[in-house]
Amino acid sequence: MLRIRKHNTTSLKLDRHGLQQLPDVTVCTQLRLISARDNQITSLPEDLDLLAHLEHLNLGSNCFSTFPLILTSLPLLKVLHLFNNNITSLPVSFVSLTSLTLLNLNDNKLEYLPDSIGELYGLTHLSLHRNQLQALPRSIGKLRSLRELNLGDNCLQFLPYELGDLRLLQKLAIYRNKLEQVPYTIGSCTSLTVLDLAINRLMLLPSQLSKCERLKELYAEHNPLLREVPVNAVPV
Numbered sequence: 001m002l003r004i005r006k007h008n009t010t011s012l013k014l015d016r017h018g019l020q021q022l023p024d025v026t027v028c029t030q031l032r033l034i035s036a037r038d039n040q041i042t043s044l045p046e047d048l049d050l051l052a053h054l055e056h057l058n059l060g061s062n063c064f065s066t067f068p069l070i071l072t073s074l075p076l077l078k079v080l081h082l083f084n085n086n087i088t089s090l091p092v093s094f095v096s097l098t099s100l101t102l103l104n105l106n107d108n109k110l111e112y113l114p115d116s117i118g119e120l121y122g123l124t125h126l127s128l129h130r131n132q133l134q135a136l137p138r139s140i141g142k143l144r145s146l147r148e149l150n151l152g153d154n155c156l157q158f159l160p161y162e163l164g165d166l167r168l169l170q171k172l173a174i175y176r177n178k179l180e181q182v183p184y185t186i187g188s189c190t191s192l193t194v195l196d197l198a199i200n201r202l203m204l205l206p207s208q209l210s211k212c213e214r215l216k217e218l219y220a221e222h223n224p225l226l227r228e229v230p231v232n233a234v235p236v
Contacts, residue, residue, distance in 0.1 A: 014039070015058075026050040037061050037081070049073035060084050060104070072096045083107050083127075095119040106130055106150070118142030129153055129173070141165035152176055152196065164188035175199050175219065187211035198222055 011033040012025060019039040025031060026047050034051075035058040042063045048070045056079040057071070064085040071077065072093045080097070083106040095116040102125040110131040118139025125148045133154040141162025148171040156177040164185025171194040179200040186192075187208025194217045197205075202223040209215075 010053075021045070022048075029053070032056065034058070044068045044070050046070060052076070055079065055099075057081070067091055067094055069093065075099060078102070080104070090114055090117070092116050098122065101125065101145075103127070113137055113140070115139045121145060124148070126150070136160055136163075138162045144168065147171070147191075149173070159183050161185045167191060170194070172196070182206055182209075184208045190214065193217065195219070 008030055009028050010030050012028065012031055014036040016038045019036060019041055021041060021043070022036060022045060025034065026045070029050065030053055031051050032053050033056040034054065037058050037060040040063050041059065051074065053076060054074050055076055057077060058081040060081045060083040062085055064082065064087055067087055067090050069091060071080070074097070076099050077097055078099050079102045080100060081104040083104050085108055087105065087108040087110060089110065090113065092114050097120065099122060100120055101122055103123060104127045106127050106129040108131050110128065111134055113133070113136065115137045117137065118141070120143060122145055123143050124145050126143065126146060127150040129150045130153040133151065133156055135156065136159060138160045140160060144165060144167065146166050146169050149169060150173045152173045152175045154177050156174065156179060158179065159182065161183045163183060164187070166189055168191050169189050170191050172189070172192060173196040175196045176199040179197070179202055181202065182197065182205060184206040186206060190212055192212045192215050195215060196219040198219045199222045202220065205220065
């Protein structure tokens with residue numbers, strides 16, 4: 001078994017080690033970063049909460065089928081990567097991660113998000129690409145620090161009007177879903193610079209989109225009754 005001997009280390013990289021479980025990392029009480037991506041880990045040790053200084057955790061490309069509850073006991077965690085696992089739902093308690101600024105849950109099997117996600121007020125980057133999301137909770141509009149939101153390659157048929165409350169949002173990707181319309185409130189997202197709506201079922205774009213004066217890149221190709229909109233085109 002892999003043993004960690006440097007008790008004063010602050011960074012630990014265990015990528016591609018064929019691990020089925022984490023070694024005893026709690027001896028490194030000063031750890032701020034752990035990267036253990038591309039392994040075969042299915043669960044985390046119950047004493048992981050002893051890593052009171054941990055800020056960055058990468059567990060992408062492992063074998064988690066549920067969100068590890070022990071993570072909710074890491075109050076300083078800012079960056080969490082859990083992409084490419086088999087997670088089907090998020091526990092309500094995961095919102096206790098109040099320090100989170102980046103959450104990457106790409107390539108999982110999420111069908112919905114809990115309403116409580118709106119309590120992660122510090123989030124600036126949220127990525128949910130290639131899940132099975134059917135709808136978004138209205139509370140998504142409470143994430144008013146968001147700069148980037150990736151919802152590409154899901155099963156979304158509509159977006160909540162509260163999306164317009166994300167006034168700091170700069171990049172929004174909703175490509176390859178089942179959208180038939182975009183809420184007119186998108187016009188309130190005045191910080192938008194990139195909007196990707198490609199490969200949906202859109203029949204028109206709301207005229208309010210013209211209020212997004214900073215928009216530089218609009219992708220809307222492969223929608224049924226819309227002409228292909230060239231890259232860098234901005235609605236007028």
